Amino acid sequence: MDDLKHYLEYILTPSTPVFVVGALIVLLVPILVHFYISSATPYTNLPSILLIGPPGAGKTSLLTLLERGDNAVPTHTSQITQSVELTVSTDGGIQSFRDAARDDAPGSHKKFMLVDTPGHGKLRESAMAKINANDPLKGVVFVLDASALDENLQATANYLFDVLLALQKRMGVGKTSKAPHAVHLLLAANKADLFTALPASLVKSNLEAELGRIRQSRSKGLKASGVAVGEMDDEDNEDWLGEYGAEKFAFSQMREFDVEVDVVGGSVLEGKVDKWWDWISERV
Amino acid sequence: MLDTFEILTTSGVVVWSRSYAAVSPSIVNSFITDVFIEEKGAIAGAKDDQPTASNPPYRADQHTLKWTFSKELGVIFVAVYRSLLHLSWIDKLVDNLKTIFVDLYGDQLKKPNTTLVHCHKFDEYFDQQVRQLESSAAVKGSQPSAAALVSDDEAVSGNLGDEPPLPPGLKHRSIAQNGAQELPSTTESTPVVTPSNSRPSTPGTSHLVVGKGGPMAKMSRRARKMQNTSAPASSGDEGPARKAKKAPKKGRKWNADGYASEEDDVQLDYSAAANAATSESEAEGRSTAMESIDSSTWGTKTSKGQFVLKDLDDEVNDILASAQAKSTGSSSSGGLVNSGFSTISGLFRNVVGGKTLTKEDLRKPMDGMKEHLIKKNVAPEAAVRLRDSVEHELIGLKTGSFESIDARIAKAMEASLTKMLTPTSSLDLLREVDAVTRPSTFSSVKPRPYVISVVGVNGVGKSTNLSKICFFLLENKYKVLVVAGDTFRSGAVEQLKVHVRNLKELTQREGGKVELFEKGYGGDAATVARDAVRTASNEGFDVVLIDTAGRRHNDQRLMSNLEKFAKFANPDKILMVGEALVGNDSVAQAQNFNASFGQGRTLDGFIISKCDTVGDMVGTIVSIVHATNVPVLFVGVGQHYEDIRSFSVKWAVKKLLSNN
Ligand SMILES: Nc1nc2c(ncn2[C@@H]2O[C@H](COP(=O)(O)OP(=O)(O)OP(=O)(O)O)[C@@H](O)[C@H]2O)c(=O)[nH]1
Numbered sequence A: 001m002d003d004l005k006h007y008l009e010y011i012l013t014p015s016t017p018v019f020v021v022g023a024l025i026v027l028l029v030p031i032l033v034h035f036y037i038s039s040a041t042p043y044t045n046l047p048s049i050l051l052i053g054p055p056g057a058g059k060t061s062l063l064t065l066l067e068r069g070d071n072a073v074p075t076h077t078s079q080i081t082q083s084v085e086l087t088v089s090t091d092g093g094i095q096s097f098r099d100a101a102r103d104d105a106p107g108s109h110k111k112f113m114l115v116d117t118p119g120h121g122k123l124r125e126s127a128m129a130k131i132n133a134n135d136p137l138k139g140v141v142f143v144l145d146a147s148a149l150d151e152n153l154q155a156t157a158n159y160l161f162d163v164l165l166a167l168q169k170r171m172g173v174g175k176t177s178k179a180p181h182a183v184h185l186l187l188a189a190n191k192a193d194l195f196t197a198l199p200a201s202l203v204k205s206n207l208e209a210e211l212g213r214i215r216q217s218r219s220k221g222l223k224a225s226g227v228a229v230g231e232m233d234d235e236d237n238e239d240w241l242g243e244y245g246a247e248k249f250a251f252s253q254m255r256e257f258d259v260e261v262d263v264v265g266g267s268v269l270e271g272k273v274d275k276w277w278d279w280i281s282e283r284v
Numbered sequence B: 001m002l003d004t005f006e007i008l009t010t011s012g013v014v015v016w017s018r019s020y021a022a023v024s025p026s027i028v029n030s031f032i033t034d035v036f037i038e039e040k041g042a043i044a045g046a047k048d049d050q051p052t053a054s055n056p057p058y059r060a061d062q063h064t065l066k067w068t069f070s071k072e073l074g075v076i077f078v079a080v081y082r083s084l085l086h087l088s089w090i091d092k093l094v095d096n097l098k099t100i101f102v103d104l105y106g107d108q109l110k111k112p113n114t115t116l117v118h119c120h121k122f123d124e125y126f127d128q129q130v131r132q133l134e135s136s137a138a139v140k141g142s143q144p145s146a147a148a149l150v151s152d153d154e155a156v157s158g159n160l161g162d163e164p165p166l167p168p169g170l171k172h173r174s175i176a177q178n179g180a181q182e183l184p185s186t187t188e189s190t191p192v193v194t195p196s197n198s199r200p201s202t203p204g205t206s207h208l209v210v211g212k213g214g215p216m217a218k219m220s221r222r223a224r225k226m227q228n229t230s231a232p233a234s235s236g237d238e239g240p241a242r243k244a245k246k247a248p249k250k251g252r253k254w255n256a257d258g259y260a261s262e263e264d265d266v267q268l269d270y271s272a273a274a275n276a277a278t279s280e281s282e283a284e285g286r287s288t289a290m291e292s293i294d295s296s297t298w299g300t301k302t303s304k305g306q307f308v309l310k311d312l313d314d315e316v317n318d319i320l321a322s323a324q325a326k327s328t329g330s331s332s333s334g335g336l337v338n339s340g341f342s343t344i345s346g347l348f349r350n351v352v353g354g355k356t357l358t359k360e361d362l363r364k365p366m367d368g369m370k371e372h373l374i375k376k377n378v379a380p381e382a383a384v385r386l387r388d389s390v391e392h393e394l395i396g397l398k399t400g401s402f403e404s405i406d407a408r409i410a411k412a413m414e415a416s417l418t419k420m421l422t423p424t425s426s427l428d429l430l431r432e433v434d435a436v437t438r439p440s441t442f443s444s445v446k447p448r449p450y451v452i453s454v455v456g457v458n459g460v461g462k463s464t465n466l467s468k469i470c471f472f473l474l475e476n477k478y479k480v481l482v483v484a485g486d487t488f489r490s491g492a493v494e495q496l497k498v499h500v501r502n503l504k505e506l507t508q509r510e511g512g513k514v515e516l517f518e519k520g521y522g523g524d525a526a527t528v529a530r531d532a533v534r535t536a537s538n539e540g541f542d543v544v545l546i547d548t549a550g551r552r553h554n555d556q557r558l559m560s561n562l563e564k565f566a567k568f569a570n571p572d573k574i575l576m577v578g579e580a581l582v583g584n585d586s587v588a589q590a591q592n593f594n595a596s597f598g599q600g601r602t603l604d605g606f607i608i609s610k611c612d613t614v615g616d617m618v619g620t621i622v623s624i625v626h627a628t629n630v631p632v633l634f635v636g637v638g639q640h641y642e643d644i645r646s647f648s649v650k651w652a653v654k655k656l657l658s659n660n
């Protein structure tokens, strides 16, 4: 009992050791807590590339191909987003994704996250949320099925419209505060191995035409429930994709918002995705 | 026999599969879409970790799918077979394989940020289970042993890597499928081809194997043993197996990944030597030993096979038995002190976050959530289903840092509601009308008018909402033909006439055009509708809007007319008008209408009228979407022609979760 009293007295009397220990605690605890928390969530800081697109386009196949480096595995409809940690070369030591997938790839490399998202209409919420999240998002790869674009043009373009609009708004928000870094979009026209597949140039022009039509009809569409009448005019302007009031839509209009759009064909099945990989490597 | 067995993750990657007959991937895709994503057919609790027998079988295109799901790992096990066959042992097979797979590869599946699962060895376990269950179901006879032989042969040829120099007669007829069998092989490994055809009951194949087995009886015991041990492993297994190579252990020991450490050594080196595909330095050291076996490789199958299968049997039985024991004996745990401590830390965790949620934690707040939804006018059965699905989703999860249970529940409920209410494909009405009336010059489709019809019970506002849509179309300069399809209730035609006159006046300067098509009373509504569509396409109208007679959803006679109507008018969109009001039988109405259009035709969407009168109590929307899986497309919000809105999921979810 006496011991305890003594001890308390010592601690409560101002003296150099007590000050030093106290100061150390005050300084160190926040730092340690910080390290504890940041080590508990190790992956949040990796740059990420988002795979997005309509169902059955080949997103998951592409993901497995890039992860394995040799072949894609069979896939079915995805229900959840799936991230995979991949590496790109920073010094040009690795040329293709095939080498990058090896554990003992030469040269120095950098890790990033490739994020696959489900394409089903009901499950797009989370993918769209990722565009707006504060993650270090470096690029969006919109995968589409070039062999069935005729039938799916409307559905594909509708989703693409939402994605582009989200990217545009993302930049718009930044104008008031600090500008967010630009996020570019790659249109990966997959399944070029099939004979019905359209070449990239046609994919581009068909999508541009359809996006233009969607833009027209959306601007005239019904207001969404919950939007008050007064808000109408601002809304109009904000939901217009690309150059305001322009007759035709072209991907080049997205440059105004710092969104570069590239259209590149390829085939996951045949492993012809090198150009996509190069695009991804450049962004990371 | 089974056509296909697949093990796939919720992220869509097939981690293991065995295919005996080609099955279109679209069958499994539609199974996932219907059962897991759209949750059709009120399969509540489908996401449970329940045994296969309790999951309703899914049928598509002459195939039946039996399945089970591991929620924790996000893995679906599905067996596909012809609906004609009656395979009583399938349920057991799926359950057992799940238990074994989870036991062997659960750790791999839990790894974040990868889709790789090394599970080539699962081939044998699969064969073992098929053989065991099939033979226990079949009458005793020669079949079991034949099955054993064949599946053994399979293990051997699976062994030899890319192009197994198969003995003549053992050529597998389904090599083409093997592409689909090259499961997660890693970068450096030779892709493992697992010939997959052999049906245990195919007499031809099994005879051949027996024949081949003959000469091998002469082999030395040692060599046989070597063969035996090399049989099960597959050359593609790498990673853990390769590490094990450095320090071989005595005897067969199964590590966490399910590889037989010692035997794998031998096996790996053997295949490397045989294929010269993997150039590993260690392989050379042992290659002499391997060569001695090489000459006698081909045919120790019979004897060796039995060895392997015996080992495997024991191991599998162990796994299954321990899983059984776990599930029966895990109920009592922890003493008083223990539970006291966990309560305190639970309270702490509840504030700081990182708490693992249990059923007990969730029961009260989840019931509160259910009550809350019911107060918002959500039908009790829909509220219960939402509660159960959210609860199930949350059990075993950890709350985020500084996140309370209530906040976590609200987040999960928001996600659940959003998923339920979001339509599979969004509707851009004007764009759809354009696509039909002005198809692109490339396509061969002829332009035709776009047909919309509205149905519903009496007095919900069918004509009013039809007029609102008409007004919207006229504002956008379309030519609209309004059809008086209510040939039943007196005054209905006149009412529509008034609407059309008003609309004409209102939109004169907009440039649209609207006409009324009517044939008076007493005629057959379906015929009137068909004639109207014909007229419209002759006279260049863009859109045909068909009003129908209101009918009580339990009036058999009138409801049965709808099928003929749908056939004759063949509308692009059949929309049902329902009321947002509290306390009517909206769920039963929606269900009956949805089922009344005959095979293959359902409602395309709902218009919910009078939303302005209910404030936040928009639960009806949830109830009817829950009951029918048909999306809400428009909501009516007032008495004027412009008071129609496209339905916003965010808006509805916000109202449903708001606290007033
Ligand atoms: N012919 C051909 N088929 C491909 C190619 N890429 C993917 N596929 C096939 O397309 C189908 C769908 O591929 P997934 O990767 O599952 O599609 P997804 O985009 O992930 O689809 P969701 O998960 O539903 O959004 C699979 O059966 C693939 O085998 C390709 O380049 N050529």
Ligand SMILES: [Mg+2]
Residues within 6 Å of the ligand: A059, A060, A061, A075, A076, A077, A078, A116, A117, A118, A119, B011, B012
């Ligand atoms: Mg996918």
